[in-house]
Amino acid sequence: MSLLKYVDPVVASAAGAILFTTVTQYYPARRLELCSEIVCWAIIPILFQHFPSSTSHPTLPVGHSHDPKKQERTTYLTKISQWLVAAGIATAAFYRAETNIVGFYPALTPILIVVYAYFSSHTKYSDPQTQSPLINTAWGAASTAIPAVISLSNGDLFGSLVSIILVVSLLVAYSLLAPGYKFGLPSVDIATCIEEISFRTACLLVVSIAVQIFILGPPTSDIVTVLLSGSFKAMAWFFTIQTANQTSWSIAPIIGTFAIACTRDPSSQTSQLQGICHVFVSAVSLFQTTEVLPKQTKGRSIIWLCLSASIIPFVFNEYMIHEAQNAAINTLSDTQPHPVEVLAQRATERYEAMMKNQSATYEAAVAEYKRRYHIDPPPGFEGWFQFARRHNSPIIDDFDMISSSIAPFLKISGKEVAEAMNELYKTSGSEVWFCKFVGRTSEMKCKHPRRVYDRHYSLLFNRLLYNLPGVLPNVKLLINHFDEPRIMIPSAKGDPQQQLKLTDMSQQPTWDILTMSCSATKRETEERIHGLPFVQDHLADSDLCKHPEYKHLQGAFVSPKRSLLLRA
Structure with missing residues (x-):
């Protein structure tokens, strides 16, 4: 039919x-x-x-x-x-x-x-x-x-x-x-x-x-x-x-x-x-x-x-x-505190405990740094300590984020780091500024292979550190010209002799390559407060290896406007 x-x-x-x-x-x-x-x-x-087509309109009536x-x-x-x-x-x-x-x-x-x-x-x-x-x-x-x-x-x-x-x-x-x-x-x-x-x-x-x-x-x-x-x-x-x-x-x-x-x-x-x-x-x-x-x-x-x-x-x-909505209503009752109250109380207790244990003297700060990170403080640490005390900084001893960030590079010599920085600066399309901070004059100067305007990077450093001449050591650093994350992916074998490789991932999915080193990372079970998921540790909740559900939730993973990945 x-x-x-x-x-x-x-x-x-x-x-x-x-x-x-x-x-x-x-x-x-x-x-x-x-x-x-x-x-x-x-x-x-x-x-x-x-x-x-079975039917079509008549064409123009021109005769x-x-x-x-x-x-x-x-x-x-x-x-x-x-x-x-x-x-x-x-x-x-x-x-x-x-x-x-x-x-x-x-x-x-x-x-x-x-x-x-x-x-x-x-x-x-x-x-x-x-x-x-x-x-x-x-x-x-x-x-x-x-x-x-x-x-x-x-x-x-x-x-x-x-x-x-x-x-x-x-x-x-x-x-x-x-x-x-x-x-x-x-x-x-x-x-x-x-x-x-x-x-x-x-x-x-x-x-x-x-x-x-x-x-x-x-x-x-x-x-x-x-x-x-x-x-x-x-x-x-x-x-x-x-x-x-x-x-x-x-x-x-x-x-x-x-x-x-x-x-x-x-x-x-x-x-x-x-x-x-x-x-x-x-x-x-x-x-x-x-x-x-x-x-x-x-x-x-x-x-x-x-x-x-x-x-x-x-x-x-x-x-x-x-x-x-029903799940939220059923998991909360008058006999239990609100999950946000529980998290706020925990955060308050951690903050108060941290504030009580901050070092009051330079000697105590050095000892605490060695105890926590098992290395001597970097050059210029005393100048930084005096600067922090002069500006009434409540935090003196916490360098956990910096320590975890530089941990992968501690096995590399300073010479190798300097050579890698110079190589990246000379790499075509890297779009990085090579900046030098002179400790004697407390002045920052930046240069770029083809750009002139450094988006006030040197000005910002000079305004912040102008009154510290002779206190901080000389420092060389690279600054990305664009407001974007510059991601360095470790090589599979971790060969320090491997040359830097710059990969343009603009307008392409980046998730797989960003998480390629997550295979050995065990995803932890998410802790829930009263059956509801709440952000308890923003660093852990920002870890891509622990949250594969982020793959389609961020434009930087789906199709970034600009994304340059470094392999080293």
Whole structure:
């Protein structure tokens, strides 16, 4: 029994467009967006070759002319229209590659309706009209677009203004894809000239990739992501074109609005109201989709099944919130102190104990340093002690963080450290400043292979230590030019003779390489207070080896803007 007996082809096409547009939102290509777009427009002509469009809009109402000049001009204008459509598509792709701000995207629907209405008098063809004012009139579509814009922008309309670039680029493309002359240009029947559109779009995408590489550097090479994302986009475009050719191109932004709204993660919203608003926008978009479809079509109700993609995550998130609240209520009672009170009391006791045992004299500080760290204090320790006492520092003896940080380097001689610093400074792309602190004059000077402005590093040191001439020893140090963590990964064999290796991990996942030395680290069982997880030791809770769940929670692990890793 054929499914087409119950569902018309246009309904099936609309359902396919909704499905694959939504999947595209769930599976973004991120930095590889432009590469996946090229794959998309390479696949689309193949789809139309094997599954040709059953219907297409009539081309421009120009009539037949035997005048060579008129024919030449018509051909010229048609090529311009095709390039503009390709430019709109490529611009939208470039925008999506750079940002995910789409707040004003729903406004594209009423704007398209206004454009179609304005130019409808210039063509013998008009899009199929529906009875619902929510899609048939500009004011009706605007009444649904306004709450959708507020919802998708999370109330930050000013911050979402940049998404107007996306709206304008798609407006140009969708306007020229609808039949009739617009702005003195003929329309483009994309189903019949898909190869020309695909070629022009691919050319512009290649140029966009070149610009992106020039500005940001080469992207990562993830063939699977590019192929999957490109295939999903191709299917989304294919079904959208099939549906729009039988209805109106205003259905494209409606489907896009649904896909954006229903794929918003409810757990990342700041309030329950935001989650409800996204479900509402999804429902209204589906209603508009069903209204765009011809009234006589069979099976329009199956479109509503797509609403489950928005409702199920929302309901599940509400359930998880409810369970977490119940767990918190059940684990706390009037007979037990609040977990935060327990942690605060512990911290207070540790702090008071630490303050009671601070050294009051230089001799006592030296003895305590030797007892704790089993080495003599570094040169200049007495000067530091006097500086700390003069500024009433309550902490004198605690160097645990410094000690643990330098512990891996204690087996290396000072000469080897100096050579490694010099090697890193001379390494191309290291972006470090080589700074020298002269103890006699208490002055810091920094230099860089090609930069002049040191971002006030030397000024900050000079302001802090200006009144300590002759107290502190000479010190050489490297300072990263950028506000980023500079991570040194130990070599597998720990060979001190191994040369430094600088690896650019910008725009790439860094978790695996950062945790590659964690294999021997045993993950400790997390201590819970009354059954609830609380941060008790910020250093332990910041340890990547003990918390693999952090892998997808920090941009520095997923796709850092800039990340240079050192191997030594």
